Amino acid sequence: MTPALASRLMPLARLMDPERAHGWSLRALAAGLAGRDRGAEDPILATEALGLRFRNPIGLAAGFDKNGAAILPLMRLGFGLVEAGTATPRPQEGNPRPRLFRLSEDRAVINRMGMNNRGLDAFAARLAALPRPLPAVLGANVGINKEGAVPERDYPALYAAVAETADYVTFNVSSPNTPGLRDLQGEAQLAAILAATAATAATRATLKRQPPLLVKIAPDLAEDALPALIETCVAAGVAGLIVSNTTISRPDTLRSRHAPETGGLSGPPLFALSTAVLARTFRLAQGRLVLIGAGGVGSPEQAYAKIRAGAALVQLYAALAYEGPALVPRLKRGLAELLRRDGFRSVAEAVGVDAREGVAA
Numbered sequence: 328m329t330p331a332l333a334s335r336l337m338p339l340a341r342l343m344d345p346e347r348a349h350g351w352s353l354r355a356l357a358a359g360l361a362g363r364d365r366g367a368e369d370p371i372l373a374t375e376a377l378g379l380r381f382r383n384p385i386g387l388a389a390g391f392d393k394n395g396a397a398i399l400p401l402m403r404l405g406f407g408l409v410e411a412g413t414a415t416p417r418p419q420e421g422n423p424r425p426r427l428f429r430l431s432e433d434r435a436v437i438n439r440m441g442m443n444n445r446g447l448d449a450f451a452a453r454l455a456a457l458p459r460p461l462p463a464v465l466g467a468n469v470g471i472n473k474e475g476a477v478p479e480r481d482y483p484a485l486y487a488a489v490a491e492t493a494d495y496v497t498f499n500v501s502s503p504n505t506p507g508l509r510d511l512q513g514e515a516q517l518a519a520i521l522a523a524t525a526a527t528a529a530t531r532a533t534l535k536r537q538p539p540l541l542v543k544i545a546p547d548l549a550e551d552a553l554p555a556l557i558e559t560c561v562a563a564g565v566a567g568l569i570v571s572n573t574t575i576s577r578p579d580t581l582r583s584r585h586a587p588e589t590g591g592l593s594g595p596p597l598f599a600l601s602t603a604v605l606a607r608t609f610r611l612a613q614g615r616l617v618l619i620g621a622g623g624v625g626s627p628e629q630a631y632a633k634i635r636a637g638a639a640l641v642q643l644y645a646a647l648a649y650e651g652p653a654l655v656p657r658l659k660r661g662l663a664e665l666l667r668r669d670g671f672r673s674v675a676e677a678v679g680v681d682a683r684e685g686v687a688a
Contacts, residue, residue, distance in 0.1 A: 345428060349427065356397035356400040357400060364405030364656045366656055366659075368382045371666055371674070376567075377494075377566050381463075381464055383405070383662075385641055385643070386406055386640055387409045387642065387647065388410060388644040389499065389543070391647065391648075394444055394449065394453065395411040407463055408464040408642075410466035410497060411454070411465070412467055415446060415447065415472045416484065417475075418445050421504075426590070430581065430592075434645070434646070435583070435592060435593060436644075437585060439504045439591070447484075454489060464494045465492075466494065467496050470485075470499035478511055482524055490538055491535065494539075497543050498542050502591065503545070503591045514559050521560070539566035543571070544556065544608075545572050546576075546604050553608065554611055557611050568616055568619070570605040570618055570621065573597065574597050574601070574622075578596045593622065594645035594646070595645075599623075601620070601621065605633060606637055609636065610683075617639050619640045620641050620642070621633075624642070624643040624646060624658075625643065627657070627665055634678055635679070637682045
């Protein structure tokens with residue numbers, strides 16, 4: 328089966344309950360039923376960031392494959408990076424159902440999943456079992472349990488557990504669906520977590536690899552909180568930020584009857600907010616952090632806008648759920664055309680050009 332054919336079957340999935348449809352999609356992917364992108368990679372899309380080489384800058388955000396069940400099939404769809412997770416130290420069921428809602432009129436999603444996953448041991452084992460070399464860059468997204476968490480203990484242990492198998496590691500401190508998690512974005516708490524992680528990595532003789540560490544932030548941060556967060560990350564040696572997680576805000580433009588549901592909103596209604604935060608982060612970071620732009624990407628133009636706002640790499644999620652695997656090659660073709668149209672010879676040349684000029688503010 329090709330990605331285009333798999334995408335034509337997406338309307339059938341949308342007849343199901345959203346969470347059941349998502350589970351079906353993952354099983355189909357794991358079974359190889361979504362096919363693969365067999366097109367040649369356009370050289371203009373190849374890029375380097377985080378000390379890693381990416382065949383293209385289009386990535387899958389964490390949350391789609393929480394347990395790492397379909398990493399290789401997802402990579403075969405043509406992504407340049409796939410981020411699995413969020414994995415927590417212990418398995419957890421997450422929040423009561425229903426907890427995932429399609430806002431079809433808005434092409435958006437609201438979720439209050441609560442980081443349901445099978446736990447770190449199962450997650451790390453899946454990553455370790457993947458055949459190498461992988462066709463794309465692998466990210467591991469990790470976070471703390473809802474109950475019994477000690478952030479300064481748990482995040483370093485999570486990092487150490489996936490350091491040998493992931494190309495980069497992301498600390499999720501911004502999901503709106505775990506009580507108190509977003510408080511960890513505060514300067515003092517984040518600094519303590521990062522210091523504990525650095526100390527653990529330095530003292531573990533068995534930790535042969537120390538992959539780049541990223542922090543995923545919320546788009547709802549208070550304006551005066553962002554500079555301190557950036558400086559905290561730079562001082563701690565963090566390699567980059569993912570901007571951003573889902574939002575708890577609700578734009579007035581939402582039309583779906585599910586708009587009042589609590590949880591994190593993703594998809595097109597998040598695009599403007601997340602891109603504005605991305606551009607501001609780029610200006611504040613002044614080249615000291617690699618930025619990954621996430622939130623509302625579903626077209627080549629939106630991926631390009633994220634890059635021009637400061638993103639070295641781009642991630643998507645909700646659009647894949649609506650459009651299926653054919654979206655990925657379409658994004659790559661369109662992005663390459665836009666870069667050439669504007670005279671860029673590479674993705675890197677376009678990074679931040681609008682943010683520097685204030686266009687994306």
